[in-house]
Amino acid sequence: MSYTYGQPVYILSEGSRRTRGRDAQWMFIRAGKAVSEAVRTTLGPKGMDKMLVDPSGTVVITNDGVTILEEMDIEHPAAQMIVEVASTQEEETGDGTTTAVIIAGELLAKAEDLLDDDIHPTVIANGYRFAAAEARSVLEALAMQVDADDEDTLRKIAMTAMTGKGAEASKDLLAGLVVSAVQAVADEDGIDLDDVVIETAVGGSVADSRLVEGVVVDKERAHESMPTRVEDASVLLLETPIEVRGLEADAELSITTPAQLEEFIAREEGELRGVVDSIVESGANVVFCQQGIDDLARHFLARKGVLALRRVKKSDMHALARATGAKSVGDLSDIESAHLGHAGLVEERRIGDDTLLFVEECENPKSVSILLRGGTDHVVTEVERALTDALGVVRVTMQEGTVVPGGSAPEIELARAIRDFADGVSGREQLAVEAFADALDVVPRTLAENAGLDPIDTLIELRARHDRGETSAGLDAYTGEVGDMEDLHVVEPLRVKLQAIESATEAVELLLRIDDVVAARLNNSGGDDFGEMDF
Ligand code: ADP
Ligand code: MG
Secondary structure (H helix, E strand, C coil): CCCCCCCCCCCCCCCCEEEEHHHHHHHHHHHHHHHHHHHHCCCCCCCCCEEEECCCCCEEEECCHHHHHHHHCCCCHHHHHHHHHHHHHHHHHCCCHHHHHHHHHHHHHHHHHHHHCCCCHHHHHHHHHHHHHHHHHHHHHHCEECCCCCHHHHHHHHHHHHCCCCCHHHHHHHHHHHHHHHHHHCECCECCHHHEEEEEEEECCHHHCEEECCEEECCCCCCCCCCCEEEEEEEEEECCCECCCCCCCCCCCCCCCHHHHHHHHHHHHHHHHHHHHHHHHHCCCEEEECCCECHHHHHHHHHCCCEEECCCCHHHHHHHHHHHCCCCECCHHHCCHHHCEEEEEEEEEEECCEEEEEEECCCCCCCEEEEEEECCHHHHHHHHHHHHHHHHHHHHHHHHCEEEECCCHHHHHHHHHHHHHHHCCCCCHHHHHHHHHHHHCHHHHHHHHHCCCCHHHHHHHHHHHHHCCCCCEEECCCCCCEEECCCCCCEEEHHHHHHHHHHHHHHHHHHHCCCEEEECCCCCCCCCCCCCCCC
16 A cells, blocks of 8 residues: 555545634634624613514514524524523523623633733633632622512512513512512422413503413313303313223224114213213312313313313413312323312403413412513513513522622622732733723623713723722613612622623633634535624
């Protein structure tokens, strides 16, 4: 065997692209900055909304960082890592997604300057990591304790999270609903937000929203002569269909005479009647069936005055069990009173254009619903996102019991502390620590810009106030003045700030350590740059 020298050796499949060294870093930085640019105008109470239109023409109008990024369907691998920062933030805390992304974008931008000055990426990554660790301890020192039953503070936290998200006019009302809902579902196992179901109904206004101590099921009753209202309801949850047990697939039925047919029908009828009788005997007067209910059985149930619903969603079944205390029954022969749950009132009501079934007045329900109203579909969905954020922050606060002032007060305080900390860091890492401190200024700057203020003036004033020891001085985006965020009731969970800084730093560190990208050929893309990244 002989080798031909001077010939390149191809180890990658044809069409693969490879980007290395400085080019790879440049590509990451550009992609990360583009993502953060895409959301920065939405930050804060005066942030703008975005309208996103998908290929099928569906329109989404939102101010919510993670929603924007998910709707944008971003393809670039580096950009996706920044999107992941937002997703993690959303999962862990429910809020602060825009903040996390713009911090990540700014850390990348500052890293670019350092790379231009020939500072090695590993040095930058290390410096950022030192700074993030310092940030954690400064934030923790800044945090205030909150009791899980301090409703007043919990409401303020909910309101801060909803600011600027289409819920403005009814913020007070919604914050109250959110706090009551989270408190209702909290138990010794913690707080599972799946137990707070948001049911939406277009029509009326957001101010008509309310909390249902139970479940709202978006279904109509299975037969029109069933009752629309049952007081003191005994609730049966059925996982199996109410129907005649099917014949075996290969069974053959030979009916040769009319009498045989009649007998066969009568037998089926008898079987269904038996099931309905066992339901009535158990004492159940409301039945939720996860599957179908045979026509005849519906008729029998109606005659017995039982209110039944069929094809109820699994998630609703779960909520119903948590709210009423019923145990799901998986076998028709297993229907008995011990499995039933209880609700003070079950009633079908017309709300706006929808017919909904309310299961309410449950005793000590472990699942509750917020019935969210609003004039249009877009209003309702955006307010729903605001509610989700508020539920998230109230939950985290009840779990962790620590809050910090908002309005960029913590970011200013952090930048200050980290600049001091940098003085004690030796070597070139010091420059990266300083860059980290500067990067945090992106939050106050952006809040000011979005409120139509001069960011430099605002920063100078904020810094001066913090130098004087006013650790909760932040930007009041409504008046444009610097004020005490605690007095203004702008507070956020500590966790939201910690998580934003930590996941932004981790993602940036990871990106900085990469200097070689090998990308297989994309089948669906003729574009050059992993899909366009210009916004
Ligand atoms: P994120 O997705 O990061 O939560 P938001 O658009 O919700 O983005 O904006 C959050 C920022 O707005 C936080 O820094 C928060 O402290 C600030 N903020 C919220 N309410 C006010 C307010 N009334 N005045 C000033 N800043 C506020
Ligand atoms: Mg928010």
